[in-house]
Amino acid sequence: xxxxxxxxxxxxxxxxxxxxxxxxxxxxxxxxxxxxxxxxxxxxxxxxxxxxxxxxxxxxxxxxxxxxxxxxxxxxxxxxxxxxxxxxxxxxxxxxxxxxxxxxxxxxxxxxxxxxxxxxxxxxxxxxxxxxxxxxxxxxxxxxxxxxxxxxxxxxxxxxxxxx
Amino acid sequence: xxxxxxxxxxxxxxxxxxxxxxxxxxxxxxxxxxxxxxxxxxxxxxxxxxxxxxxxxxxxxxxxxxxxxxxxxxxxxxxxxxxxxxxxxxxxxxxxxxxxxxxxxxxxxxxxxxxxxxxxxxxxxxxxxxxxxxxxxxxxxxxxxxxxxxxxxxxxxxxxxxxxxxxxxxxxxxxxxxxxxxxxxxxxxxxxxxxxxxxxxxxxxxxxxxxxxxxxxxxxxxxxxxxxxxxxxxxxxxxxxxxxxxxxxxxxxxxxxxxxxxxxxxxxxxxxxxxxxxxxxxxxxxxxxxxxxxxxxxxxxxxxxxxxxxxxxxxxxxxxxxxxxxxxxxxxxxxxxxxxxxxxxxxxxxxxxxxxxxxxxxxxxxxxxxxxxxxxxxxxxxxxxxxxxxxxxxxxxxxxxxxxxxxxxxxxxxxxxxxxxxxxxxxxxxxxxxxxxxxxxxxxxxxxxxxxxxxxxxxxxxxxxxxxxxxxxxxxxxxxxxxxxxxxxxxxxxxxxxxxxxxxxxxxxxxxxxxxxxxxxxxxxxxxxxxxxxxxxxxxxxxxxxxxxxxxxxxxxxxxxxxxxxxxxxxxxxxxxxxxxxxxxxxx
Numbered sequence: 001x002x003x004x005x006x007x008x009x010x011x012x013x014x015x016x017x018x019x020x021x022x023x024x025x026x027x028x029x030x031x032x033x034x035x036x037x038x039x040x041x042x043x044x045x046x047x048x049x050x051x052x053x054x055x056x057x058x059x060x061x062x063x064x065x066x067x068x069x070x071x072x073x074x075x076x077x078x079x080x081x082x083x084x085x086x087x088x089x090x091x092x093x094x095x096x097x098x099x100x101x102x103x104x105x106x107x108x109x110x111x112x113x114x115x116x117x118x119x120x121x122x123x124x125x126x127x128x129x130x131x132x133x134x135x136x137x138x139x140x141x142x143x144x145x146x147x148x149x150x151x152x153x154x155x156x157x158x159x160x161x162x163x164x
Numbered sequence: 165x166x167x168x169x170x171x172x173x174x175x176x177x178x179x180x181x182x183x184x185x186x187x188x189x190x191x192x193x194x195x196x197x198x199x200x201x202x203x204x205x206x207x208x209x210x211x212x213x214x215x216x217x218x219x220x221x222x223x224x225x226x227x228x229x230x231x232x233x234x235x236x237x238x239x240x241x242x243x244x245x246x247x248x249x250x251x252x253x254x255x256x257x258x259x260x261x262x263x264x265x266x267x268x269x270x271x272x273x274x275x276x277x278x279x280x281x282x283x284x285x286x287x288x289x290x291x292x293x294x295x296x297x298x299x300x301x302x303x304x305x306x307x308x309x310x311x312x313x314x315x316x317x318x319x320x321x322x323x324x325x326x327x328x329x330x331x332x333x334x335x336x337x338x339x340x341x342x343x344x345x346x347x348x349x350x351x352x353x354x355x356x357x358x359x360x361x362x363x364x365x366x367x368x369x370x371x372x373x374x375x376x377x378x379x380x381x382x383x384x385x386x387x388x389x390x391x392x393x394x395x396x397x398x399x400x401x402x403x404x405x406x407x408x409x410x411x412x413x414x415x416x417x418x419x420x421x422x423x424x425x426x427x428x429x430x431x432x433x434x435x436x437x438x439x440x441x442x443x444x445x446x447x448x449x450x451x452x453x454x455x456x457x458x459x460x461x462x463x464x465x466x467x468x469x470x471x472x473x474x475x476x477x478x479x480x481x482x483x484x485x486x487x488x489x490x491x492x493x494x495x496x497x498x499x500x501x502x503x504x505x506x507x508x509x510x511x512x513x514x515x516x517x518x519x520x521x522x523x524x525x526x527x528x529x530x531x532x533x534x535x536x537x538x539x540x541x542x543x544x545x546x547x548x549x550x551x552x553x554x555x556x557x558x559x560x561x562x563x564x565x566x567x568x569x570x571x572x573x574x575x576x577x578x579x580x581x582x583x584x585x586x587x588x589x590x591x592x593x594x595x596x597x598x599x600x601x602x603x604x605x606x607x608x609x610x611x612x613x614x615x616x617x618x619x620x621x622x623x624x625x626x627x628x629x630x631x632x633x634x635x636x637x638x639x640x641x642x643x644x645x646x647x648x649x650x651x652x653x654x655x656x657x658x659x660x661x662x663x664x665x666x667x668x669x670x671x672x673x674x675x676x677x678x679x680x681x682x683x684x685x686x687x688x689x690x691x692x693x694x695x696x697x698x699x700x701x702x703x704x705x706x707x708x709x710x711x712x713x714x715x716x717x718x719x720x721x722x723x724x725x726x727x728x729x730x731x732x733x734x735x736x737x738x739x740x741x742x743x744x745x746x747x748x749x750x751x752x
Contacts, residue, residue, distance in 0.1 A: 058743070063324070063330030063333070063355075064743070064744060065330050065331065065332065065345060065346040067346070068346040069334055072336045072337070073334075073335070073336065073337050
C-alpha cells in the first residue's frame with residue numbers, strides 16, 4: 001500500500017510541470033518577476049524542486065545561480081519537500097529562556113531531521129519561528145494552526161503523534 | 165568637465181565631479197585603506213573599511229562609493245574612523261580561517277596587509293568560525309576555500325558582470341552566507357569557464373589554481389623522463405612582477421635561462437606554435453572567404469572562451485576555427501615530430517606548459533587532446549606557479565642571463581609574441597593572410613585599430629581590393645555582446661557584417677589572464693601588452709610565415725597548412741554544453 005502512495009506523489013509532481021510552464025510563459029524573459037514566479041512555483045509543488053529552479057532560470061533568462069541565491073536567502077522558499085504537518089518551535093526570547101532549545105533538540109533527535117528538513121515519510125517538516133505572540137505560554141510550539149504551550153521535551157512526541 | 169573643491173584633512177583638493185572621496189583623498193596624499201574595493205570593478209561597499217567622516221553629515225561614509233562634493237570637509241583618520249576600521253577588520257578576522265602560514269596567499273594577502281595597516285594587535289572577538297566548510301576541489305583548474313572567503317563579492321562582480329558567466333553567487337544568509345555555485349554543486353559541476361578572473365580578483369586565499377607544481381618537480385627529478393616546457397607569450401611580460409620587477413618587464417631570455425636551471429630537459433616555445441596557429445588559421449580564413457561559408461571565422465586560442473562558447477553560444481560552433489590553441493598544437497608536436505627528430509620515446513616525454521591561464525589546465529585534460537597517442541600536454545603551470553618553483557629553487561629572474569630557447573620548437577616571430585595581447589591574434593593573422601592571398605608581403609605590419617583596451621574593436625582590412633571586416637572582443641561580457649549582434653545579423657540577413665572575429669576570454673587578453681600575478685588590474689594589463697608590442701618591434705621576423713622552424717616543420721613533416729596530417733594533429737572539434745552544469749550534452 002505504502003509503495004503505491006509514494007508513486008502517487010511522484011506522478012503528481014510530474015503532472016505539475018506543464019502548469020509551471022504556463023506560469024513561466026506569462027513572465028518569459030522578465031528577470032524582475034523572479035520572486036513572484038518562485039512564489040507561484042512553491043505554491044504549486046509545496047517546495048522548489050531542482051528541475052523547477054532550472055525551468056524558472058531558463059524561462060526568465062536569469063542565471064541558475066541567481067535563482068538559487070534568492071531561494072536560499074528567503075526563509076519562505078524551501079528546496080526540500082514539505083511534510084503533511086508543519087512543526088514550528090518558537091525560539092523567541094521568552095521561549096528560549098524557558099528552554100525551547102531543548103524542545104527543538106528533542107524534535108530534531110526524535111524526527112531524525114534538522115531544522116528546515118522533512119521526514120522521509122513526509123509526515124513532518126520542522127522549522128523554527130521567532131515569537132508567535134504566546135510568550136505567556138513559553139516555551140511554545142506550533143503544529144499546523146494549533147498552538148501548544150509549556151511544552152516539555154518528554155511530552156513532545158505525545159503531541160506530535162496526534163498528527164498523521 | 166566641472167570640478168569640485170573640497171578638503172581632505174584640511175588639505176584643499178580639486179577633482180572632477182563624480183570622483184569618489186577615495187580618489188580625491190589619494191590626490192591629496194592620503195591612502196584610505198580598502199578591502200572589497202577594486203579599481204576595475206563597480207564599488208559595492210560591502211566591507212566598510214574605507215569609511216571617513218564628513219563634517220556636517222551624520223554617520224560615517226564609505227569613501228569608495230561617495231562622490232566628492234563642493235565644500236566637503238573630509239577627515240580620513242579621526243579616532244572614531246580608526247576605531248571603526250579596526251573593529252570591522254577584527255569582525256572579519258573573527259569569521260576567517262586565519263591559518264596564514266599555510267595559505268596560498270601568505271605574503272600576498274590583502275586582508276593580511278590590511279590587518280597590519282590598521283594596526284590589529286589583539287583579536288577581542290576570538291574566532292567564531294564553527295566547523296570548517298569543505299574545500300571545493302571539483303574543478304580541474306580552480307580551488308575554492310569558503311573558509312577563507314570574506315564575502316567581499318569581487319569574484320561575483322567579475323564573474324557575473326565582466327564575464328557574464330554567473331558561476332558564483334551569494335547563497336543563504338546571515339552567518340550561513342556563502343559564495344558558491346548553484347546547488348553548491350562545485351565549480352567543476354557548474355558553468356564556470358575556468359578563466360580564473362575570480363582568482364586574480366580575490367583579495368584573500370579563497371580562490372586559487374589547482375597546482376601542478378609537485379607533479380612537475382617529480383617529473384623533473386625522474387631520470388627516466390624527458391621533460392619539455394613551453395611558455396605562452398604573456399608569461400614573458402609578467403614573470404618579472406613575481407620578482408618585484410616593474411610591471412610589464414620583458415624577460416623572454418631570462419625566462420628560458422630560469423627554466424633550464426630548474427631542470428627542464430628542453431626549453432621550447434608556445435610562441436613557435438603561435439606562429440603555426442596563424443598559418444593553420446590563416447589558411448582556414450582564406451578558405452572560408454573563398455567559399456563564403458561559415459563566416460565570420462572566430463578564433464579558438466582561448467580555452468575559457470571555448471567553454472563559454474560551447475555553453476552559451478553553441479550555435480556558433482560552425483563558425484569556430486578548428487585550429488587548436490598554440491598550447492595544444494605544441495603538445496601534439498612534442499610527442500610526435502619533436503620526439504621522432506630527437507629519437508626520444510614519446511611515452512617518456514612529459515610535456516609541461518607555463519601559461520597566464522587557469523583554463524589551460526582544463527583544456528589539456530579535454531579527452532580529445534591526445535592526437536599524439538598520449539596526453540598531448542601533461543601539466544599546466546600558471547605564471548604564479550612558475551614563480552613559486554623558481555623561489556623554491558632559489559632563482560631570481562633579475563639575476564638570470566638572457567638565453568635563447570632550444571631548437572626545433574623554439575623560434576618565434578613578432579607576430580607570435582603579440583598573441584598575448586587582445587587583438588594580437590587578429591593582427592598576426594592579417595600579416596600572414598595578406599601574403600597567402602596576394603603573394604606579396606604586407607609592408608606596414610602594425611595594425612593599430614585592433615590594439616588597445618577598448619571593449620570591442622573593429623577594423624576594415626584591405627587585402628588587395630578584398631575588404632575584410634574584422635572585430636576583436638576581450639572579456640566574455642564583450643564577446644557576448646558581439647556574438648549577440650552577429651547572431652541577430654545572421655538571423656535577419658543570413659550573414660554578418662564581419663568576416664573574422666578574435667575573442668579572448670580575459671580582459672586585456674592573455675596578459676590579463678587568470679594565471680597571472682595577484683593584484684592584476686587594467687592599467688597593469690595595458691602595460692604588459694605594450695611590452696609585447698615592443699618585443700614584436702625588436703624581433704628579426706614579424707610575420708609568422710617567416711619563422712624558419714615553422715617552414716622546416718611543414719617541409720619535413722606536415723607538408724602544408726591544413727594538410728591531412730596537420731588536421732589530425734593540429735585541429736579539433738567542439739561540444740555543446742549544458743547551461744546548468746557545464747557538462748557536454750548528448751548529441752541529438
